[in-house]
Ligand code: HEM
Ligand code: HEM
């Protein structure tokens with residue numbers, strides 16, 4: 068009898084050193100400066116004089132193994148088999164021979180993967196699962212990303228904005244990604260309270276956890292038909308969906324009332340000003356697949372008004388802080404509504420407490 | 427065979443194959459197996475009806491691990507039987523997302539044998555995401571993955587997969603070795619990553635400098651952001667070159683400095699480094715002339731999270747400076763104390779950031795044995811509701 072093969076566990080990821088191109092191994096920690104040679108092409112120069120060229124191309128993030136194999140073939144052909152992905156899910160090819168850059172760029176472009184995403188460009192959109200894989204989504208992620216980037220693709224392949232512009236999409240307010248800290252964020256939201264399935268609730272949910280999951284305390288225990296269940300105080304519910312996350316008997320999807328909100332002005336880098344949260348620009352736009360024209364128009368409008376009005380190096384949030392929110396709404400033509408005024412805990416911190424007003 | 431007949435008609439999704447940006451619909455179609463055809467079919471239905479068609483949750487996994495797999499079931503399995511089960515495996519990526527073509531092909535081969543052939547490169551926490559397989563394929567996939575040297579990443583109330591910026595591998599601004607720290611942390615906490623021990627999730631992210639290219643300050647419970655303590659390294663000749671090339675140093679650098687600690691007299695740039703807050707702006711603008719100092723390390727920040735439940739948080743300063751060489755040990759010591767406190771006092775599904783909000787930062791510092799430091803606040807409190815400790819009133 069042969070002993071069963073030993074089960075391998077807790078090995079963690081492979082060590083990154085196995086995957087570093089020789090030029091990076093030689094110059095690890097010794098980079099001196101970098102230059103941007105063209106949109107999508109960076110050159111890093113080492114203290115040793117070595118030069119590393121990175122070519123960055125767009126990816127839809129959702130990739131088939133066919134495309135990954137194609138990227139692998141390109142890496143073999145142009146960079147001895149080395150490549151990497153970025154924190155915004157672009158793909159980067161790492162070359163030590165500048166003579167191959169143009170050929171690689173051409174091949175990527177011909178295959179439908181635009182080259183760009185560097186410096187003052189709109190890089191890839193950090194996004195989530197949507198209708199492709201998640202149960203709590205109020206919208207699709209991939210479809211919106213495709214529609215928005217089709218409209219903004221020239222800003223990916225050029226670097227002509229005042230500063231970097233980061234866009235993120237999340238399909239519900241769990242915000243799996245970077246929505247709360249991006250220059251422009253697209254967020255799926257609901258507008259109706261959950262529909263409670265009293266018949267299954269006691270079997271599939273833990274009531275105390277369910278009650279604790281609600282940010283506004285809208286959920287109360289209640290006995291329905293002799294069985295333990297809950298009720299939702301509808302005036303207190305702002306449709307966040309967290310109760311559904313912890314309890315399958317609280318679904319709140321609703322095609323007519325689910326949709327999109329648009330947020331602006333967040334950043335994570337510390338350059339010049341401190342990191343900032345995104346803030347509400349547009350409370351609601353309809354879900355309009357497959358192209359979400361209202362969402363695309365709204366984003367393009369904000370990008371245009373920003374790029375005309377911002378000073379060099381100003382991120383969207385820095386630009387708005389300089390001109391003030393009233394001017395932002397005026398210049399973009401976005402309607403200001405009661406929904407823009409914060410009413411969650413400590414909301415007063417966002418009210419204007421001065422007479423500094425531009426008329 | 428009769429693939430053509432079986433293919434769902436997808437007029438709405440077909441629209442998304444047009445346009446210059448690479449299309450995820452094309453990606454799904456390219457994979458051209460029955461699973462992907464059913465996925466497209468179900469997605470088309472979602473596009474028609476404007477709602478998702480996945481059932482809630484699903485507890486599946488591999489033996490010995492409490493996380494790493496997200497179970498997913500279609501709510502229209504009779505229509506799309508091939509996605510009746512459509513589970514995701516999170517596969518821990520190598521630090522910095524570097525690969526060889528050979529490693530990628532190995533992953534593709536495994537996933538072709540056992541799953542849909544669709545992936546996310548990468549999930550926002552960092553993992554390689556294998557998108558869509560059946561429950562009975564999980565163990566065989568895991569076996570082949572570990573034999574190829576890959577392990578699962580995290581999910582659930584555990585240490586999630588740590589991630590980092592490219593750091594010293596390709597950036598002159600890295601103030602510590604982000605890829606090494608990320609890898610060391612991942613290896614050190616394999617148990618906490620695979621077997622959820624906590625009240626809720628806990629994420630590490632490592633950025634080499636305050637540009638924070640992995641957005642650690644917004645997306646990690648524990649954010650490690652590189653910085654330096656001494657002077658910005660300055661090359662005067664290179665500054666002059668920038669000026670000669672047309673950079674308006676007064677306007678674009680000095681006047682954009684948040685502390686106005688720079689002066690430019692037309693020939694010489696002077697930095698009052700004692701006032702510099704290391705924001706990176708001047709360095710970003712003149713990479714050939716200015717670089718971070720030589721006394722390098724990192725600031726450790728704690729508590730960022732998305733809105734659920736009590737509102738979104740950015741991480742806040744916990745330790746202003748740790749020398750690069752001491753980072754790993756300091757972090758291990760620190761998180762062991764944080765986890766001990768969180769384990770004892772954290773409520774179910776309460777992130778560390780929310781726990782700190784609830785008990786107060788000062789109590790939290792006491793609990794983990796750190797002294798208060800003015801670098802931890804943006805301003806002292808503006809209300810007089812001060813809790814004096816007993817011994818001081820006596
Ligand atoms: C040596 C120079 C730099 C290097 C090597 C570098 C590297 C990177 C890389 C590889 C990414 C992912 C990019 C992508 O996927 O398109 C990234 C993202 C990012 N970078 Fe940089 N970067 C540099 C300079 C900067 C500067 C000057 C800033 C800020 C002014 C900055 C802020 C960011 C931010 C905020 C992200 C996005 C993080 C996210 O949301 O995922 N970086 N950086
Ligand atoms: C309900 C089903 C959910 C699904 C299918 C889902 C899916 C995902 C996936 C695939 C990722 C990327 C993971 C990786 O790279 O390893 C992710 C990240 C994330 N998830 Fe979720 N998620 C769910 C629930 C939640 C909940 C309940 C929350 C918060 C309360 C949440 C907050 C986040 C955040 C903040 C991130 C990003 C962290 C980062 O930027 O590193 N998710 N989610």
Ligand code: SF4
Nearest residue numbers: 201203204238239243
């Ligand atoms: S953002 Fe919400 S809907 Fe989207 S993947 Fe995350 S939990 Fe699911």
Ligand code: SF4
Nearest residue numbers: 281304305307308310
């Ligand atoms: S949707 Fe949100 S606010 Fe409404 S009951 Fe559920 S948890 Fe509470």
Ligand code: SF4
Nearest residue numbers: 591597600634635639
């Ligand atoms: S965070 Fe800093 S060190 Fe890391 S890649 Fe970005 S700029 Fe470079």
Ligand code: SF4
Nearest residue numbers: 683702703705706708
């Ligand atoms: S790093 Fe920032 S604060 Fe420091 S001198 Fe440069 S611009 Fe000023």
